[in-house]
Structures are given as structure tokens and as C-alpha cells.
Amino acid sequence: MISVPVIETARLRLTALTEKHFNDYASMLADPDSTRWIGDGQPLDRTNAWRSLAMLIGHWQLRGYGMWALELKDTGEFIGRVGLFHPEGWPDLELGWMLKPEHRHRGFATEAGNAVLDFAWNKLHAPRVISLVRIGNDASDRVAERLGGEHIEDMDFYGSDTHVFAYYPPHVEQRRAFA
Template sequence: MLEIPVIITERLRLTALADKHFETYAAMLADEGTTRFVGDGQPLDRMNAWRSMAMLLGHWMLRGYGMWALELKETGEFVGRAGLHNPEGWPDLEIGWMLRPEFRHQGLATEAARAVLAYAFQRLGAERVISLIRIENSASERVARRLGGRQSTTIDFLGSATLVYTYHRPDEHG
């Protein structure tokens, strides 16, 4: 079985997506407000939520990195996902995050994404990582800026105007 590393932050455990997460994961992806800025913007039914989870887990096998389940460290409750993504047709290695509505606006996306960026730069040796953010998604733009991302361009991606935020490997002095 594939070993997906566990990352611990101040409040979170980044761990492999698992069957135990599926009910809450499916509910998260069925929420219109959560999926509004992802893919085609439509919520997913249970079958497609399962396919989403399977694709994210398969990413680890095919690329050696992927998305983690985000659990509250104290309780183990599933609160969302964050990680790295670069499927066929993507413009570059992307960092992404998604939280259940009741866990937004608490700094959890930023906390998880900081750990993911450190993993990308330190463990994978990535020189650059991007975030693809729909123009209307101001919350994700704020997270990207807190992470030190800079908007590098705007592209038409999957039929929507999409901002490309870029993060570069910190130099050894900073």
C-alpha cells in the first residue's frame, strides 16, 4: 500500500484521504457554496464525490504527491482537503484547498497550505507552485496572498477567467 506522509501543524493533521472521510467529504462536495469555484462549479453527487476522492488518491500513486484530508488535531474531525495537484492538462504544479463551510474564516486553509508549500519546496524540490483561483473567489485570493503568492497572469481555464498566483521556492537566506 502507498505511504502518504502525515503532516502535523498547530491545529491540523494532514493525512491520507480514507473511507472514514467519505460521508463528510461527499457532503462537502454536495454543497453549492463549496464547489462554486472548483471544476465546472457544480456540486457533486455521491458517485462523483467517490470518483473525486479516488482520483485524488490515485494522484499520489501517479505523481508521488497529492491532496491530504484535513483533520482537527484534537478531535480527528474531517474539515476539508489541501494539497498538490497536477493532472493531465494542468498548467503547472498547483496547490489547492477546500474547507467545509463551518470551518472557513479561521485561518485553517492558510495553516494547511503553508505546510503543503513547505512540503513542495523542501521534500519535492519544486522551484515553483501555482494556485488557480477563479476571479470571484476573493477568499482564496486572500489565502494566496497570505502565503506570499503573487498574481502572475489571468488565463481562461476550464471555461472561466482564472487568476494564476505563483509561489517560488524561498532562497536559502529568506
Template structure:
């Protein structure tokens, strides 16, 4: 079986293919979820929770018409992370989120993928100025948000922890 036929767009960048999830992506997804690297997204968490989160990727696309893409490294074909727009129950508004999996950090993939996802969301999904929820101790994500032109908008408590809300610029502001 080739997978659930959701109309998830494919975006190709210089180094990546942003595409819908495949069952073969799950091992990399679960490895990330079980690692200390998942601390900023509610982890580490057990494999069964990873499975639920992985399946929620399809549900989000089906219900909202947008969601998270899996990142495929063009050179190796390996699953390199996730990026995209999410708007979970109880959240203020849609968020641009990203995770880069082990072995793919430091290559600029998060920037490349987030920029492509944000541009697509503005042009095709009526999501021109998303936010990113970032914990204040997640210095790498803060640096990425700022590199993307996002500005600290407010500080909140999110899942009982301090959180910064970064607002992304309109596409025409980002290009300036």
C-alpha cells in the same frame, strides 16, 4: 482493512494533521462536493463524482508521488478539508489547492495547511514554486493566496471560465 498502503507522508501542525484519505473522510468530502461551496472547484456535483474525485486522491499520490492531504482537526478528530499539490492532465503545471469544509472556516486552517503543504512540496517533492488557479470571483482564495505571498502572474481561461494564476514564492522568499 486499514486502507491502501500508499506512502503518504503525515504532517502535523498546531491545529491540524495532514494525512492520506480514509474511507471515513468520504461523507465530509461528498457533503462539500454537493454544496454551493464547491462552485470554485467544478461543483456542486453528484455523489458519484465525489466518489471518483475522492478515489483520484489515491491515484494522484500513486502516479505522481504527491497529492492532496485530508485535513484532520486535532481537537475534534473531524475531517476539516483538503490541501495539497495536484497536477491533472492538461494543466500547465502543479497547483497548490485547498478546500476547507463546512464548520471549519474562519479558523486560519487553510493558511496553516497550505503553508505546511507548500513547504513540504518544496523540500521533499521538488515543487518549489507552485501555482494556484483561482477564479477572479473567489475572493477568499485570492486573499489566502496573497497572505501566502503568492502574486498574480497571469489571467487565463480555465475550464471555459476566467481564471487567475497565482505564483507562490520560493520558501526562502516566503520567510523573508
């Protein structure tokens, strides 16, 4: 079994998703405002939230990386998920994030995203990471831009018009060489 590394930032702890996070995770995925920009845009019931959690946990085993639970460092409160995702059929290694509504617009996604990109560059030696952001999700567009994402194209991704932002390791001089 793979050990999920714990990453700490100034305000956050990125830690392994576990069953202890399930009630908060299921609540987040039951909220239409939280799910409108992912998957089919529909909220999930507890059964499908469990499947989602199990898939994200299994992704670590299959790929050696994945999504972390995002907790406030000072209280341990679960505030969302963040991490790397690359299931079968995905266009590239993706950086994704989702925060509970009451924790949005405080810089948490950017702070956590920077930590995840550092992990991608220094631990995985990834040549590129992308974020897939549905057109209209202006808040996530801004997060991707603050993380240094370059809007490289728009695509139809599972029936939704989607911005593709690309991130490159700091040492890469010719970004388009990886595109």
C-alpha cells in the same frame, strides 16, 4: 503502494484521504457553496464524489504527491482537503484547498497551505507552485496572498476567468526565471 506522509501543524493534521472520510467528503462536495469555485461549479452527487475521492487517492500513486484530508488535530474531525495537484493537461503543480463552510475564515487554509508549500520545497524540490483561483473568489485570493503568492497572470481555465498565483521556494532570488 505509496505511503502518504502525515503532516501536523499547530491545529491541523494533514493525513491520507481514505474511505473513512467519504461521508464528510461527499457532504462537502454536495454543498453548492463549496463547489461553486471548482470544476464546473456544480455540486457532486455521491457517485461523482466517490470518483473525485478515488482520483485524489490515485494521484498520490501516479505523482508521488497529492491532496491530504484536513483534520482538526485535537478532535480528528474532517474539515476539508488541501494539497498538491498536477493532472494531465494542468498548467503547473497546483496548491489547492477546500474547507467545509463551518470551518472557513479561521486561518485553516493558510496554516495548511504553508505546510504544503514547505513539503513542496523540502520534499519535492519544486521550482514553483501555483494556485488557480477563479476571479470572484476573493477569500481564496486572500489565502493565496497570505501564502506569499504572486499574482502573475489571468487566464481562461476550462471556461472560467482565473487568477494564477505563483509561489517560489524561499531561496529563489529571481522569481521570474521560473515563470
